[in-house]
Amino acid sequence: MTWDYFISILIPMLEGSKMTILLFLIAIVLSIPLGFLLTLAVKSSFKTLSWLAQIYIYVMRGTPLLLQLLIICFGLPMIPGIGQYLVLDRFVAACLGFVLNYAAYFAEIFRGGLLAIDKGQYEAAKVLGLNKWQTMTRIVVPQMFRIALPSLANESVTLVKDTALLYAVAVPELLHFAQTAVNRDFTIMPFFVAGAIYLVMTLLLTLFFKWIERRYTFE
Amino acid sequence: MAIIEISKLKKSFGSLDVLKQITFDVNKNDVVAVIGPSGSGKSTMLRSLVHLETIEGGSISVDGDYLVKDGVYPKQQDIKQITSKMGMVFQHFNLFPHLTVKENLEVAPRLLKRESLAVISKRSDELLEKIGLANFSNTHPAKLSGGQKQRVAIARALMLNPEILLFDEPTSALDPELTGEVLQVMKDLAEEHMTMIVVTHEMGFAKEVANRVVFMDNGEIVESGSPTEFFENPQFDRTKAFLRRNLK
Ligand SMILES: Nc1ncnc2c1ncn2[C@@H]1O[C@H](COP(=O)(O)OP(=O)(O)OP(=O)(O)O)[C@@H](O)[C@H]1O
Ligand SMILES: [Mg+2]
Numbered sequence: 001m002t003w004d005y006f007i008s009i010l011i012p013m014l015e016g017s018k019m020t021i022l023l024f025l026i027a028i029v030l031s032i033p034l035g036f037l038l039t040l041a042v043k044s045s046f047k048t049l050s051w052l053a054q055i056y057i058y059v060m061r062g063t064p065l066l067l068q069l070l071i072i073c074f075g076l077p078m079i080p081g082i083g084q085y086l087v088l089d090r091f092v093a094a095c096l097g098f099v100l101n102y103a104a105y106f107a108e109i110f111r112g113g114l115l116a117i118d119k120g121q122y123e124a125a126k127v128l129g130l131n132k133w134q135t136m137t138r139i140v141v142p143q144m145f146r147i148a149l150p151s152l153a154n155e156s157v158t159l160v161k162d163t164a165l166l167y168a169v170a171v172p173e174l175l176h177f178a179q180t181a182v183n184r185d186f187t188i189m190p191f192f193v194a195g196a197i198y199l200v201m202t203l204l205l206t207l208f209f210k211w212i213e214r215r216y217t218f219e
Numbered sequence: 220m221a222i223i224e225i226s227k228l229k230k231s232f233g234s235l236d237v238l239k240q241i242t243f244d245v246n247k248n249d250v251v252a253v254i255g256p257s258g259s260g261k262s263t264m265l266r267s268l269v270h271l272e273t274i275e276g277g278s279i280s281v282d283g284d285y286l287v288k289d290g291v292y293p294k295q296q297d298i299k300q301i302t303s304k305m306g307m308v309f310q311h312f313n314l315f316p317h318l319t320v321k322e323n324l325e326v327a328p329r330l331l332k333r334e335s336l337a338v339i340s341k342r343s344d345e346l347l348e349k350i351g352l353a354n355f356s357n358t359h360p361a362k363l364s365g366g367q368k369q370r371v372a373i374a375r376a377l378m379l380n381p382e383i384l385l386f387d388e389p390t391s392a393l394d395p396e397l398t399g400e401v402l403q404v405m406k407d408l409a410e411e412h413m414t415m416i417v418v419t420h421e422m423g424f425a426k427e428v429a430n431r432v433v434f435m436d437n438g439e440i441v442e443s444g445s446p447t448e449f450f451e452n453p454q455f456d457r458t459k460a461f462l463r464r465n466l467k
Contacts, residue, residue: 120311121313127271129302129303138326143316146317
């Protein structure tokens with residue numbers, strides 16, 4: 001095992017990590033707000049909307065993400081009639097799948113956060129003359145976010161690892177290059193390198209969330 | 220001069236009639252102590268004054284304006300305008316845990332935008348001084364004792380210059396040794412002629428500070444009068460029985 005060999009497999013894998021990181025960022029940035037909207041929909045007094053949101057969350061959490069990705073990448077184009085318009089770029093399709101799926105998980109996390117907020121908080125805000133919007137943005141959401149942080153951190157680490165599912169829809173990412181090198185060179189080394197790269201990513205993410213948690217501790 | 224007029228208030232939760240024809244007036248500068256057994260409807264009555272409960276029948280007027288008339292509420296804007304004359308202090312403080320003490324005081328006036336930030340900041344400093352917590356302005360509520368929290372909650376209510384302050388068992392969640400500091404702040408307010416309605420189990424406070432005591436039982440006002448009349452010469456058996464149980 002030479003240093004040169006190590007560098008020669010590391011470069012394409014780091015290149016592949018870009019896809020992994022890009023997917024992670026897109027998924028997290030879009031699914032958190034979408035998840036919050038879903039939470040609001042679930043809590044809505046408009047019953048049909050609430051029902052639809054609950055069914056959506058149930059379906060998304062109750063089926064494998066891999067299945068959802070396969071449906072979006074390979075299933076949608078097969079729908080008679082409209083299928084030809086549903087052929088998406090693989091990476092775009094994967095992003096869509098991740099956002100739709102993770103939004104459901106984040107919605108559940110936020111819902112838990114909302115449930116943990118005492119009804120006295122709403123009452124105090126109301127008596128102080130805050131309207132619904134002010135109560136939500138100034139009182140409820142900051143507390144909900146703080147309560148949800150540890151779970152958000154957990155889910156984000158899972159998301160990093162789930163990016164490996166890109167492999168299944170043939171988007172070249174970290175794992176893809178590892179597998180290629182293993183097949184080509186008959187060595188286990190690339191798998192360990194891949195593992196190490198994932199560990200570095202999850203470590204950085206964990207440190208980041210620990211930092212936010214410390215910043216938003218109100219004690 | 221009556222500042223609050225409550226007449227024939229009715230409220231039920233399902234089949235449970237919690238308020239049955241509650242009628243009483245509060246005069247300006249009154250300190251009214253509302254006492255009565257658990258479940259008698261004291262909190263519900265108090266909460267209906269600030270529209271935390273919606274009543275089904277009867278009327279409430281504040282300063283001559285109807286918050287609700289014969290069970291019918293005016294439009295949202297009017298309700299808000301009328302309830303804004305009252306501040307409320309809760310048993311469990313309900314401070315905002317993510318905000319500092321000073322932010323807790325300032326959040327509402329800042330959002331209501333009726334005054335400049337400088338005026339708001341000056342008043343919050345003065346109030347913190349007054350309740351003896353000037354050194355705690357940048358502290359989060361979690362670091363405070365129960366008594367300190369309740370004093371902050373009182374200051375927060377005062378930030379909006381209410382004409383009337385409502386208290387729902389302000390000392391019931393406190394360790395006995397901490398009730399004194401909160402009662403002292405309330406006593407000071409009474410001396411400044413703040414109009415107050417205080418639901419309380421503190422018979423001492425009712426005797427010493429209140430100028431009127433209202434006894435509720437089972438959704439009705441059984442008896443009301445000056446503390447002297449009430450405690451020394453109660454008229455009704457239910458009152459006598461309650462006092463026997465609670466005065467020792
Ligand atoms: N939201 C609610 N839903 C159903 N029942 C309620 C609700 N709020 C209060 N009640 C019931 O109404 C009755 C009166 O309650 P209330 O809280 O006004 O009594 P209270 O005199 O303040 O009692 P306590 O001294 O225990 O605080 C009680 O029997 C209570 O269980
Ligand atoms: Mg009560």
